[in-house]
Amino acid sequence: MAMIKVDTSDTKFSVGVEPRPKNDMEGRQRTDRMTGTPLFVTQLIKLDDDGAEIIAVTTPGAPDVGQGAEVRPVKLIAIPWQQGQRSGVAFKADAIEHVPATTQGIASAAPAPSKGSGS
Template identity: 40%
Template sequence: MKLRIDTEGVGFFCTKAPEQRTAHNTGAPRLDRETGLPLWQVQVMALDSSGGEVVAITVAGQPNVVVGSPVKVEGLTALPWSQEGRSGVAFRAESIRSAGDPVAGIITPNRPASPSGGSSGPVRPAA
C-alpha cells in the first residue's frame, strides 16, 4: 500500500549527492517499472516546525540537485515493507528538483590539494 505524504509546510534540503540504485546480485542499474528510467536515491533533511529528519527518497531519473541546496519533493509516498523478518518504510517521489542555491556558509567546497600533495591547511591571519 502506498501512503501519500502531505509535504505542505515542510522544507527539504539535499544532504548527500544522489546515488544510482543498483541490483544487489548483479550491480546493474535498477529501473523504474513504469518509465524504464534508472532509479536514484537522494538523502534529504525534511524540516518543519517540529524539527528535522534525514530520509532517503527514491526517484526515477537522475535528479539535478547538489548537497546543501533546498529541493522540491513532489508526489512523496511512503511504502511500508516487510521481508525475511525485517521491515521498514521506503520513500518514493515523483520528482526531486533543485529549489535554489546551496545554503551559504554551511557547505563549502573541498579545498584543492597543494602542489606537494598535502592539503593547504587552515588559513590563519597574518600576525
C-alpha cells in the first residue's frame, strides 16, 4: 500500500462536517490497528490555488473541531486504493488542529495613525 505525504503548506482547510465515527460494514466503529484507538472521519474543505475540494480525513480519536472552523491536518497522507473496478484515494492524518488566530489582516483594517500632532 503506497502512502503519499501531502504538502499542506499553501493550503487552507475548514471543517465541512464535524467528526463522525468510522464504522465497518456491520456498523461497528473501526479502531487503529496499532493502538486500538477509535477512528473518526472529518469532512474537510481543502482550498488552494487550484480551487476547492472536499476530502474525508480519518484520524485516531475525535478532533475537537466544529463545522466552519479553520483547521490544519497533522501529517496528512493520501493512500490510493483499488477494489475491483472501483478506485479512489483515502486520506489519513495524525490529528486535526485548529489554526491559531493571527493578527495578519487585522493591522491593515485598523485606521492609519495620524501624522499631525493637532497643535
